[in-house]
Amino acid sequence: MIKVGIVGATGYAGQQLVWLLQKHSSTEIVFLCSHSYENTLYNDVYKNLNGFIDNVCINIQEAEYKLDCINILFLALPHGKSFDITKKALSKGVKVIDLGADFRINSKNIYEQWYKVEHTCPELLEESIYGLTELNRNDIKKASLIANPGCYPTASILALAPLLKSNIIDEQSIIIDAKSGTSGAGRSASIGNLFTECNDSIKAYSVAEHRHTPEIEQELGNICGNKITLTFTPHLVPMNRGILSVCYSKLSCKKSQEELYEIYRNFYKDEFFVKITDTMPETRWVKGSNLCHIGIRLDKRTGRVIVASCIDNLMKGAAGQAVQNMNLMFNLDEKTGLDFPAMMP
């Protein structure tokens, strides 16, 4: 059994991890660490886990003390909080999957510019592997430190990778208009996230300045070999889970919609978790699962291609992909513990 510790276990991504790992056939949860709920029974916070999880939340000091007892550490913390514990874990030979942003951006400068905190262990940036499983599978298998992708980047990069790899779009024409459920905003008490303030309304936020922008640009740039600058607009939608990323770009050569579908079906032909769908995707079809649905439309009148992808932000956009990566790192079938569809309705 893989022995697991989770730090940041009472946030929504942390809880999704606990949910997945408690039913994973090859893992054993050694500890759950939570700053806000130290000494609290985990299933008092998440009563859905009554009968499934008996742990009491520990604090970060206790977690560090128990690093010797685990094989892998999952971090689900706000940015800037993962540096110390990551260093300690790696030094003890514990593999680390960080669901936060601290090791996603290769450049210390760019990280600090967007995240407004100092990066105190830039030496790990070279070592860390960006955990978008479908694109970096081989590196992930050998990695000790995974920077698990953000939710918007996962949806957006999966949607755009085939176009960039095929070299058929104007690389500077990309606009990403993405929509997220409110669990993406986290579980902190705030007036803006009250039911009464979110229900029956939609808004764009962090327009032209969201922190997932450099992450998307970096990875898309790696795919095509050129520096990418794009426009990214996230939205908050009155639903619990799900991301819909609608990606616009200008074709640089003539392609029919059928040819575009062919490119996508071919690109993802061996991928279990990515489905290319004839109809445009809806978040409900992937909610609660690790799947990504992608649909493509050619706008003949303008020469643009419109690609829409859907994921569950807490699953393929966070905890699900983290488990997928863990499976690879421990030579398990990648689908272990993730092989179930969305529940409808």
Place this chain on the structure above:
Amino acid sequence: MIKVGIVGATGYAGQQLVWLLQKHSSTEIVFLCSHSYENTLYNDVYKNLNGFIDNVCINIQEAEYKLDCINILFLALPHGKSFDITKKALSKGVKVIDLGADFRINSKNIYEQWYKVEHTCPELLEESIYGLTELNRNDIKKASLIANPGCYPTASILALAPLLKSNIIDEQSIIIDAKSGTSGAGRSASIGNLFTECNDSIKAYSVAEHRHTPEIEQELGNICGNKITLTFTPHLVPMNRGILSVCYSKLSCKKSQEELYEIYRNFYKDEFFVKITDTMPETRWVKGSNLCHIGIRLDKRTGRVIVASCIDNLMKGAAGQAVQNMNLMFNLDEKTGLDFPAMMP
């Protein structure tokens, strides 16, 4: 492997069954029958199952023809539609679990009075077993025909059984005020169930005349040995899934809240799927799972006891309990394929 056929597979309860059975370790889906989607790829109707289910929906004639190839038949049909196929299946030695109402009411007269259709095989009423697993486990194990309980009755009977069994309430004082998500209204096109007509609103419906009333009265009567007449008020709540059943009754003897809790904890002490909770339950804690959460409050000022239970109407209230019953009928661990918690948020 248990070979399974499902009739009424494209309704919400039917789909939940498909969802559960495709990942059940001991079942094989032989056919999916749907009146509305004959010859349609099942995962074109429920795109969440893209990659998980490849069946094409067949019609009822084909289903009857294939009865020889299955061990168990699940019916998820409107009332009055299960009679013929049930007879045919039983005559071929196929076990039947009917998720509809046709075999729940022991009396042909009472059935016809509430459901306004003729019961054409009353001879099966004696044979059929009411499939509230926790209360009828032994009979279920030996049954050929299970009348799977309604969603409201499941929640309400589980909430009230310990009080009636303990003989501590005025049996004629029961009032059940129950609230359901909209999936309980089914998947037929109707103006009343449009998003715009249900969202941001709540209503009571079928007040003092809902068809689940005689079912609840019959089963509670069986528990206490007396005829029960009660008031039952269902509500429609703007949420997809879940039932909250709040049950009021008058104590007939003095009990503290602690003593009441003791009675409940004892009554359900061996039950995996029923949790007695210190806090009053919320539907989200059981959504998507087969669990039932129950909380109890003594209203000292009035001498009433208030018991609230929560289930997922499509799981413990329909497909989940059907699978639980199937497990028993085939000597499997009752939890097989059902051993997972609600997903939050």
Place this chain on the structure above:
Amino acid sequence: MIKVGIVGATGYAGQQLVWLLQKHSSTEIVFLCSHSYENTLYNDVYKNLNGFIDNVCINIQEAEYKLDCINILFLALPHGKSFDITKKALSKGVKVIDLGADFRINSKNIYEQWYKVEHTCPELLEESIYGLTELNRNDIKKASLIANPGCYPTASILALAPLLKSNIIDEQSIIIDAKSGTSGAGRSASIGNLFTECNDSIKAYSVAEHRHTPEIEQELGNICGNKITLTFTPHLVPMNRGILSVCYSKLSCKKSQEELYEIYRNFYKDEFFVKITDTMPETRWVKGSNLCHIGIRLDKRTGRVIVASCIDNLMKGAAGQAVQNMNLMFNLDEKTGLDFPAMMP
């Protein structure tokens, strides 16, 4: 023009008042006072009022200073916070409508027992008039201090008054099962009221101990002349606004459903804001309006009568009724500024 001050203007009830008064033909808003948003432009907090309200929020000291400039003061504060300012306002001849709980309970003891704070001006309890307009119209006209009713009590008392006045029910048999939208929980940051924690779920809360209980009992007792003890269960429903109060009681004499309707239609025959409806009411039909819809069902099998009433908790349950009362106090047509229906959908 009636010159108005509002203290607690940035809560949901306060904002509803501002909304109503800014378009009221006979009022002028002199000041808006907010503890949390002192010195903030009101329409920066509630951007819906951009172009309609230009006030900057003032603090309580400034509000007290401006008492000389107003004719009426509205208070929308947490309980225990209205005592001082009420005394000061009344001493200056300013009429007061308190939307909070501080003057609703006639007995200092009962208030302190349920609200756990000391009542520091019990001498005002005799003077204060309970502002359920339809029942206390004459006293309201002459009052200087109105205790504006709670949202649950408004819905519940309007539903039960005709039965108690007619003396046709067992007065000790009353059970009220009420459901509220989340705006009833206020606008404070709290994890429990986050969208992700409320959406797609329902729960009962404060079962058998909600503070609106003694208020309902007091007023119903006044109607029938006997002390009433009842069971009251509130619920939180995933919707912004609205209360559905379902009231159960035992008939003490034989009445048909038609006779019950006759009693209700007669009782409310001159009331513009109360509609007796053939169908059972839904909160959406009154959302955003000052109306109350009431439907009645006789449960012949049990001899119980079930009355359901719907109001908007922020309108008839708070600010709307406050304006209705103000209209009476200043000899205006009671409907002034309130004469509009719910907006659908």
Place this chain on the structure above:
Amino acid sequence: MIKVGIVGATGYAGQQLVWLLQKHSSTEIVFLCSHSYENTLYNDVYKNLNGFIDNVCINIQEAEYKLDCINILFLALPHGKSFDITKKALSKGVKVIDLGADFRINSKNIYEQWYKVEHTCPELLEESIYGLTELNRNDIKKASLIANPGCYPTASILALAPLLKSNIIDEQSIIIDAKSGTSGAGRSASIGNLFTECNDSIKAYSVAEHRHTPEIEQELGNICGNKITLTFTPHLVPMNRGILSVCYSKLSCKKSQEELYEIYRNFYKDEFFVKITDTMPETRWVKGSNLCHIGIRLDKRTGRVIVASCIDNLMKGAAGQAVQNMNLMFNLDEKTGLDFPAMMP
């Protein structure tokens, strides 16, 4: 008093018209015509209007017969259904405001190409005035036939007009990513619009082929004097009302964000219903009102300008703007009956 008839009165836009006109100080509703609810009391369909509207719905023959009794006819019908009654009304000197699409597209060919029905009175296309009030005010005042704009076009054109008028963007770079509440899908029974199928999910639909595309292109082309071809992607969001239109385009010259704001504030400086907001708009701030909120962001890194506008699809996007236009046509203050803000929450 202006005497009014409404055809298509029981759809959501029709009902919003009824709502507005019943409280409008200068109108009298002469008839309500509904195909689906002939001979039904209007307030039995929309119970919110119980006490406000007493009309019984009439059929189209009766409506035609009563054309002599009205000054203005509102049509809220599916496309292709407005031709005959419009001709008849105009021939009798009755002014017409068509909330549908039949007179919006100047070219018979383009209309037929996108709407797939024959246009049987192309002679009226020249006469009809596109009723986007803020842009065509003078023509509207003199018009007999108003083609009331679609909801998406209203939001999108108001967002883009200042940029095109100022000639500061690449006119072929426009992408509109718009999001709508479900009332935009109408009130017909359909599985796709059930609560259970829409709740907690988002989707794009009619990608690159929505019928509002040529309408937006036509009007934007009129503003800048050049043919515009753009990409338009609508989405369905789980909320009742509201449109958020996010419009992307490439600046053709250097402008700061402050300069862009200056252009917008100047363009709309005399408009009551259009507010330029420092923060990006949210649909809740305009829900239920006739207002449009617009926010602007410069994406310096890419040279794109991102303009987001919010309206209520049934108000400024349909019935509200229709009343605004009627006010102009009858020399009333444009704000009559529309001068109220959104209700929050």
